[in-house]
Amino acid sequence: MLGIKTAISSFIKxxxxxxxxxxxxxxxxxxxxxxxxxxxxxxxxxxxxxxVHIQRDHCSAFNFKSADKKRFEKSYKFAFVRDPVxxxxxxxxxxxxxxNGINNKRLSTLISTKLVNFEDFVFNYLDPxxxxxxxxxxxxxxxxxxxxxxxxxxxxxxxxQIDKDFEIIKSQLNLSGDLPKSNISKASSETRLDVKVxxxxxxxxxxxxxxxxx
Numbered sequence: 001m002l003g004i005k006t007a008i009s010s011f012i013k014x015x016x017x018x019x020x021x022x023x024x025x026x027x028x029x030x031x032x033x034x035x036x037x038x039x040x041x042x043x044x045x046x047x048x049x050x051x052v053h054i055q056r057d058h059c060s061a062f063n064f065k066s067a068d069k070k071r072f073e074k075s076y077k078f079a080f081v082r083d084p085v086x087x088x089x090x091x092x093x094x095x096x097x098x099x100n101g102i103n104n105k106r107l108s109t110l111i112s113t114k115l116v117n118f119e120d121f122v123f124n125y126l127d128p129x130x131x132x133x134x135x136x137x138x139x140x141x142x143x144x145x146x147x148x149x150x151x152x153x154x155x156x157x158x159x160x161q162i163d164k165d166f167e168i169i170k171s172q173l174n175l176s177g178d179l180p181k182s183n184i185s186k187a188s189s190e191t192r193l194d195v196k197v198x199x200x201x202x203x204x205x206x207x208x209x210x211x212x213x214x
Contacts (some may be wrong), residue, residue, distance in 0.1 A: 137157075
């Protein structure tokens with residue numbers, strides 16, 4: 001029995017894929033905060049060196065710090081943010097197309113049957129409570145900040161200039177190769193949004209606009 005316990009203990013210590021820290025993080029001594037619909041899958045593929053399926057965890061900086069403060073402090077921490085209006089449109093398109101077909105299946109069905117129009121989705125479904133009950137809707141600051149709204153990561157890149165900003169990540173982590181373009185949603189065919197829709201999104205995601213300069 002002791003031999004089995006020792007073997008299990010050795011396996012756990014040597015196994016680097018321990019939630020929320022993943023093997024690619026240990027390999028690169030980094031923490032990537034994966035905000036949904038901000039090109040995170042492309043970054044994951046670049047960090048892991050593989051374009052096959054990889055676990056997508058949408059953990060906050062607080063989650064990582066709580067799990068292992070020492071590792072959190074010594075790791076290079078980064079994330080990418082996206083214009084909240086553009087990001088929300090991407091989320092809506094993603095759910096219209098079926099989402100991941102697993103844990104957001106019910107929500108995707110609701111969107112695709114009753115809230116196909118983006119304006120209806122913004123005004124008749126989204127509210128401050130729902131922003132925090134579905135990970136896809138969560139404000140970006142909630143992934144990156146503490147209770148004082150201090151950003152807890154070393155670098156925040158922008159989706160809008162991701163190739164340029166990823167060069168900074170490559171330099172920090174000694175990565176090679178270009179950033180793969182993975183899990184990219186189709187461009188929206190919608191016309192320019194009405195100002196009242198944009199204003200509503202600005203109201204819902206006011207802290208994102210304020211902190212990240214959008």
